Every structure is written in structure tokens, then in C-alpha cells.
Amino acid sequence: MNYTLHYGQVIGYLPDLLIGAAISLEIAFLAFSGGMVIGLVGALARTHGGRFLSAMAKAYVIFFTNTPQLAQIYFIFFGLPDLGILLSPFQAVLLGMTLNAGAYLTEIQRAGLASVRRSELEAAQTLGMSRLQQVRYVILPHIIRMLFPPLSNQYIMVTLGTSMASVFGVEELTGRALNVNSTTFRSIEIFSLTAAIYVGMTLLASLSLTVAGHHLFRARMKTT
Amino acid sequence: MLDRILSELPRFFGPYNLIFLGEALLSTLALSAAGCLVGCLVGFPIALLRRTRGWATLPLRAIATGFVELFRRVPFLVTLLTIFFVSQAVGLSLSTFSVGLVSVCLIASAFISEIVRGGLASVHANQTDAARVLNLSSRQTLVHVVLPQAWKVIIPPIFGFFVLFIKDTALASQVGVLELTYASKVLNSRGFSAVLVFGTILLLYFALSYPLSRLGALLEIRLAVRRSQRD
Numbered sequence: 001m002n003y004t005l006h007y008g009q010v011i012g013y014l015p016d017l018l019i020g021a022a023i024s025l026e027i028a029f030l031a032f033s034g035g036m037v038i039g040l041v042g043a044l045a046r047t048h049g050g051r052f053l054s055a056m057a058k059a060y061v062i063f064f065t066n067t068p069q070l071a072q073i074y075f076i077f078f079g080l081p082d083l084g085i086l087l088s089p090f091q092a093v094l095l096g097m098t099l100n101a102g103a104y105l106t107e108i109q110r111a112g113l114a115s116v117r118r119s120e121l122e123a124a125q126t127l128g129m130s131r132l133q134q135v136r137y138v139i140l141p142h143i144i145r146m147l148f149p150p151l152s153n154q155y156i157m158v159t160l161g162t163s164m165a166s167v168f169g170v171e172e173l174t175g176r177a178l179n180v181n182s183t184t185f186r187s188i189e190i191f192s193l194t195a196a197i198y199v200g201m202t203l204l205a206s207l208s209l210t211v212a213g214h215h216l217f218r219a220r221m222k223t224t
Numbered sequence: 225m226l227d228r229i230l231s232e233l234p235r236f237f238g239p240y241n242l243i244f245l246g247e248a249l250l251s252t253l254a255l256s257a258a259g260c261l262v263g264c265l266v267g268f269p270i271a272l273l274r275r276t277r278g279w280a281t282l283p284l285r286a287i288a289t290g291f292v293e294l295f296r297r298v299p300f301l302v303t304l305l306t307i308f309f310v311s312q313a314v315g316l317s318l319s320t321f322s323v324g325l326v327s328v329c330l331i332a333s334a335f336i337s338e339i340v341r342g343g344l345a346s347v348h349a350n351q352t353d354a355a356r357v358l359n360l361s362s363r364q365t366l367v368h369v370v371l372p373q374a375w376k377v378i379i380p381p382i383f384g385f386f387v388l389f390i391k392d393t394a395l396a397s398q399v400g401v402l403e404l405t406y407a408s409k410v411l412n413s414r415g416f417s418a419v420l421v422f423g424t425i426l427l428l429y430f431a432l433s434y435p436l437s438r439l440g441a442l443l444e445i446r447l448a449v450r451r452s453q454r455d
Contacts, residue, residue, distance in 0.1 A: 079419040
């Protein structure tokens with residue numbers, strides 16, 4: 001155990017790592033946004049889609065939530081070229097993460113849609129609200145308030161999941177940390193720095209999401 | 225494409241590959257089981273520790289909170305790489321499997337302690353106040369008042385976590401632990417078609433994880449019904 005810490009040798013790489021962190025955030029944002037769209041379509045298919053569409057959406061959710069994201073991206077990156085679809089590492093990672101997030105977000109949004117009670121809609125009708133007014137003043141506020149906390153948690157999970165991109169050679173935070181590690185061999189320093197950046201990133205996200213949820217939607221937040 | 229896969233099938237499911245996949249599957253199972261077991265054993269005391277009040281346990285509480293927050297906010301891959309490289313740097317010669325084992329135990333402890341803490345907190349404060357009025361000790365309060373109500377809230381998300389966790393062990397392949405994902409990379413490099421290899425691996429993971437998630441969903445419904453009946 002005679003190891004001396006030399007943070008001086010890695011601190012110069014901090015800007016490099018921070019650019020990596022920005023790329024991580026970019027992947028997380030794109031995957032989460034794409035996942036939200038898939039999730040909305042999936043949730044609508046599950047609740048209003050009829051038997052066939054509902055079964056399709058359910059199969060998609062079950063398959064993607066029960067297999068590892070890493071193995072899914074392996075399949076996309078190495079398997080799809082055999083079928084004639086060639087993707088760059090960034091595209092493969094993004095596609096895999098979007099599909100994976102979409103499965104979880106389908107489940108979350110389905111629960112949100114199911115949580116609007118019939119009595120609420122009846123009350124809105126009694127007040128003489130049009131269909132559009134019901135959506136605007138009753139359904140959407142209710143759903144957003146219900147869904148904001150689980151969606152925030154999912155966003156954090158997606159952010160942490162972006163570290164997988166390094167496996168496929170995308171130079172995001174973890175990828176850059178590995179590069180710096182192989183140039184400097186200052187493993188403890190570089191990885192503790194990387195971990196600290198991840199902690200900072202997710203803390204900042206949780207904090208701002210909690211504040212936003214509390215003020216904008218009066219959501220009762222219990223984010224990670 | 226399809227004829228290539230079909231022509232590879234007999235060779236792919238030859239005895240040698242089956243033993244190889246079986247060993248990899250066992251390794252994935254061992255990692256998951258160890259993580260779940262140690263996670264429950266360590267996570268529970270951590271949650272209890274974080275519930276204590278007063279100055280005496282403040283340093284311990286701070287350490288526990290720091291531990292939990294750290295491992296829940298750092299990606300699993302980074303935890304694995306850190307433990308892998310740190311153990312090398314300080315001269316511990318851990319096998320890659322031990323590195324995986326240590327990492328999964330740390331992660332599982334952090335996540336499970338948070339689930340347990342949430343479950344314990346779900347028991348209303350009136351209950352513990354009432355128990356104190358009845359002159360129950362804190363141990364008695366926990367065993368006879370809090371836990372009988374909290375376990376129904378704790379069990380379903382723990383199963384949910386186990387399902388997440390089996391899938392997370394796939395990342396251990398990145399430090400060279402020979403588990404399912406690593407095995408698939410090896411088989412792919414031996415020339416088997418990627419669709420066949422990674423498709424098989426996905427199905428194997430699915431077979432591991434799906435029964436557990438069904439069980440979790442079932443428990444959630446069962447326990448939720450009983451709880452609403454009581455109210």
C-alpha cells in the first residue's frame with residue numbers, strides 16, 4: 001500500500017473530462033426525449049390501442065425491461081450489420097438507450113394515464129368543460145403532477161446509463177476517463193475525479209428537477 | 225442471413241459451447257445472488273442506522289448517507305472500473321471475479337438500504353409515537369410495530385431491484401469477468417454470427433429475469449390488496 005496520490009497530473013485533463021460530461025448529458029437528453037415519445041405512443045397503445053397494439057406494446061416493454069441494456073446495444077451494434085443496417089457507435093448506443101428508456105417510460109406513462117379517475121372527468125363534464133378544456137385543465141395537470149417524480153428518477157437512471165457508451169468507443173465521460181487512465185496511469189485519481197463529476201451531474205439534475213417540480217407542478221417530489 | 229444462422233446452429237449448440245455458456249450463466253447467477261444476499265444483509269442495518277437520531281451516531285449516519293448517495297449516483301461501470309484499477313494500483317491482486325463481486329455487493333447494499341429506508345419511513349410517525357407511549361423499547365417498536373407494517377412496502381421494490389440487478393451484472397464483462405455478456409463476446413469473436421450469439425444471450429437473460437419480475441408483480445398485487453383491505 002505505498003501509493004501516493006498525484007492529483008496534479010490529472011487535473012489538467014479536467015476540461016477534457018467536462019467536455020465528455022457534456023457529451024454524456026447530450027446522449028442522456030436525446031435518449032430520454034426519444035424514449036418519452038416512444039413511451040407516449042406505447043402508453044396510448046396499451047390503454048386505447050385495442051387488443052393487437054396493446055399486446056405489441058406489452059411485448060416490447062417486457063422484452064426490453066427484462067434484458068440488459070448492454071446486451072441490447074451489443075445486438076444492435078454487432079448484430080444489425082448482418083441484417084444490412086450499419087450504425088456508428090454513437091448511433092447504436094443512442095438507439096439502444098432510446099429503445100430501453102422507451103420501455104420504462106411506457107410503463108410510467110401508462111400508470112399516469114390510468115391514474116386519471118372517471119369521477120374527475122365526470123366532474124369536469126358537469127362543469128360544462130369541452131373535451132379540449134378537460135385535457136388542458138384536468139387531465140394534463142393531473143398526469144404531470146403524478147408523473148413528474150418517476151420521470152425525474154428515470155432521467156437520472158438514463159444519465160447513469162450513458163457510461164455504457166464508452167464500451168463502444170464513444171468518447172463521453174467514462175470513455176475519456178479510460179483514455180486519460182491509459183495515458184497517465186493515475187487510476188485512483190482519474191476515476192475518483194470521474195465519479196465526482198457523475199455525482200455532481202446527478203445531484204444538480206435531482207436538485208433542479210425537485211425545485212422545478214415543486215414550483216411548476218406542485219409535484220410531491222421524492223427523487224433520488 | 226437465415227441459412228447462415230441455420231448452418232451454424234449445430235456447431236453453436238455443440239457440447240463445448242453449451243458447457244461454456246452454462247459456466248457463464250452460473251457466474252452471472254453467482255454475481256446476482258451474492259449481490260442480492262449481501263445487499264439485503266448490509267442494506268438493512270444501514271437503513272436502520274440512518275433512522276437513528278441524536279449526536280452519538282451522527283458521524284456514522286454521515287458515513288452511511290455518503291456511502292449510499294455515492295454508489296447510487298456513480299454509474300455501475302465507473303464503480304467497477306474504479307475498484308478494478310484501484311485494486312491494481314495498491315497492489316492487491318484480486319481476480320476479476322472478486323472485483324465484480326465487491327462491486328455488486330457495494331451497489332446492492334446502497335440501493336437496498338434506500339428501499340428499506342423508504343419502506344420504514346412509510347409507517348406513519350403516529351405509530352412509533354404510540355409505541356413510545358406504551359413504553360416499548362426502540363427494538364420492540366421496530367420488531368412489533370414498524371416491521372410488520374413496513375415489509376409489505378419493502379418486498380415488491382426489492383424484487384424490482386433484483387431484476388434490475390441481474391441485468392446490471394452484464395457490465396462486469398467490461399473488467400473481464402467471464403459471465404454471459406463476456407461469453408457472448410468470446411463466441412462472437414470465434415466467428416459465430418452476431419445475431420445468433422447476442423440473440424441467444426438476450427434470451428438467456430430474459431429467462432433469468434422474467435420469472436423474477438412476474439413474481440415481483442404478483443407480490444405487489446397481493447400485498448397491495450391486503451393493505452387496502454386493512455384500511
